[in-house]
Each structure stands twice: as structure tokens, then as C-alpha cells.
Amino acid sequence: DTAVSQTPKYLVTQMGNDKSIKCEQNLGHDTMYWYKQDSKKFLKIMFSYNNKELIINETVPNRFSPKSPDKAHLNLHINSLELGDSAVYFCASSQDSGRVDEQFFGPGTRLTVL
Amino acid sequence: TQLLEQSPQFLSIQEGENLTVYCNSSSVFSSLQWYRQEPGEGPVLLVTVVTGGEVKKLKRLTFQFGDARKDSSLHITAAQPGDTGLYLCAGLILNTDKLIFGTGTRLQVFP
Numbered sequence: 001d002t003a004v005s006q007t008p009k010y011l012v013t014q015m016g017n018d019k020s021i022k023c024e025q026n027l028g029h030d031t032m033y034w035y036k037q038d039s040k041k042f043l044k045i046m047f048s049y050n051n052k053e054l055i056i057n058e059t060v061p062n063r064f065s066p067k068s069p070d071k072a073h074l075n076l077h078i079n080s081l082e083l084g085d086s087a088v089y090f091c092a093s094s095q096d097s098g099r100v101d102e103q104f105f106g107p108g109t110r111l112t113v114l
Numbered sequence: 115t116q117l118l119e120q121s122p123q124f125l126s127i128q129e130g131e132n133l134t135v136y137c138n139s140s141s142v143f144s145s146l147q148w149y150r151q152e153p154g155e156g157p158v159l160l161v162t163v164v165t166g167g168e169v170k171k172l173k174r175l176t177f178q179f180g181d182a183r184k185d186s187s188l189h190i191t192a193a194q195p196g197d198t199g200l201y202l203c204a205g206l207i208l209n210t211d212k213l214i215f216g217t218g219t220r221l222q223v224f225p
Contacts, residue, residue: 004156035215041200043157043215056212090156102147103213105156 003027004106006091012112013081020077021109023091031055032074033092033103034066043090049074050096081113117141118205118216126222130192135219137186137203144206146179146186147213151200160188193223 004025013019025032033056034046047066048056054066063079074091088108094101118139127133137146145164149157161170163179163186170177174197176189186203203216 031211041151041218041220043202043218045212045214048211050211092156102159102162103157105158107154108156 004091004093004104006089006106006109008109009107010110010112012114014114015081015083017081018077018079019081019111020075021089021091021111022073022075023106024073025091025093025104026072027093027095027104029093029095029104030071031094031096031101032068032071033094034074034076035090035092035105037088037090037108039087047074047076078111081111083113086111086113118203118214120201120203120216120219122219123217124220124222126224127193129194129223129225131223133190133193133221135188135190135201135221137188137205137216139184139205141205142183142208144183144208146183146206147204148177148186148188149202149204149215151202152198157200157202190221193221195223195225197221198223 007022031050033048035043037043046060049068051071052068065077068074088110090108091106092103094103121136147162148160151157161177166181166183168179174191178187201219204213206213
């Protein structure tokens with residue numbers, strides 16, 4: 001009965017490949033996020049969607065494209081993977097965007113680019 | 115670029131000791147949150163502080179938001195091995211929906 005789930009948990013791939021990570025939340029929240037956590041554990045926002053609309057888009061390369069088919073899902077597609085894309089990617093959701101709402105995080109997807 | 119610096123970066127202590135983790139910035143935040151992250155999992159919210167000078171207690175954990183809403187501290191009394199983890203502060207940037215995370219403090223409590 002997971003609140004925020006991500007698939008896959010681990011992803012190992014070659015440089016230049018295209019891959020997708022899926023995220024689903026069953027909390028009925030309106031806002032979903034993608035974060036990247038690097039090897040030093042620094043967690044940085046990449047994208048945020050509120051009711052399927054993009055509201056935050058940090059300076060992320062165009063190779064990263066989020067897609068929200070409905071407000072319970074936010075997927076992340078990455079084209080032409082590079083070594084520097086290796087990291088743990090976390091999906092999160094909150095009732096509303098920003099303010100003081102708690103963000104609920106998924107378990108993360110560890111991406112390794114060889 | 116807004117930055118939330120946490121100190122110390124690493125902390126290794128014995129069970130029963132007290133500790134304080136600091137989260138500092140030159141920016142003002144609407145609110146500040148503290149999360150704890152365990153290996154292989156996502157961060158989990160511990161507390162949200164909103165008002166400058168606010169103090170919140172959660173059992174052995176005491177959180178304080180600075181008067182100017184630029185900094186925060188987390189104090190743990192009588193640390194236990196179960197407190198081991200990565201502690202992250204996160205500030206909501208004024209007039210935005212954006213939450214920025216601190217640089218993290220990795221705590222290890224030995225029995």
C-alpha cells in the first residue's frame with residue numbers, strides 16, 4: 001500500500017541510451033516533483049507539476065523530459081544518457097505546491113550510466 | 115544561487131550524547147522543514163517551522179527557526195542508534211513554490 005512508488009529501483013545502462021523512470025502516488029495529491037540526489041547526497045529539485053501543469057523547471061538539460069498523464073503519475077524520460085546523469089532520482093508529492101505542505105518521497109531510483 | 119549550508123557535514127557520536135545540527139543561509143524563507151533520510155529510502159518529514167523564533171519539540175528532538183527566518187537548528191538529546199541517518203533541512207523560498215534542500219548532515223550514533 002505504498003504512497004509514492006517508483007520503478008525501476010535500479011537502472012544500469014550505457015551512455016547514449018534513452019531511459020524512463022515512472023512514478024505514481026495514491027495519496028490524491030495535486031503536486032508532484034522530481035529531485036536528483038548526487039553522490040554527496042545533495043538533493044536538488046528538477047521539475048514540479050501541479051494538476052498536470054509544469055510549475056517548476058530548473059536549469060535541467062533538454063535531454064530530461066517529464067510527462068504527467070494524470071495528476072497521480074509523473075514520469076521522467078532521459079535521452080542520450082551521460083555519465084554525469086548517474087545519481088538517485090526521487091519522485092515526491094504534496095497536497096499543494098509549496099507553502100508548508102509535507103512532501104512525501106518515493107524510495108528513489110538509482111541510475112548508473114556506464 | 116540560494117544555498118542552505120548545514121554543519122557539521124558528518125557527526126559520529128556515542129549513544130546518550132547530545133548534539134546540534136545547524137542550517138544557515140543568507141536568504142529568508144517562508145518556512146523551513148527538517149527531513150531524515152535512511153539508506154535506500156526517500157527523505158521523511160520530521161517537522162515544519164513557519165514563524166521566526168519558533169521552537170518545536172518532537173520527543174528528544176528540538177527544532178528552532180531563527181528570528182530572521184534565515185537559519186534553523188536541530189538539537190537531539192540523549193541520541194540513540196535509531197537516530198542514525200542523513201538529516202536535511204529544506205527552506206521554502208519566499209513568494210515561490212520552490213523548496214531548496216540543505217547540504218545534509220550525516221549522523222551516526224554508536225551503541
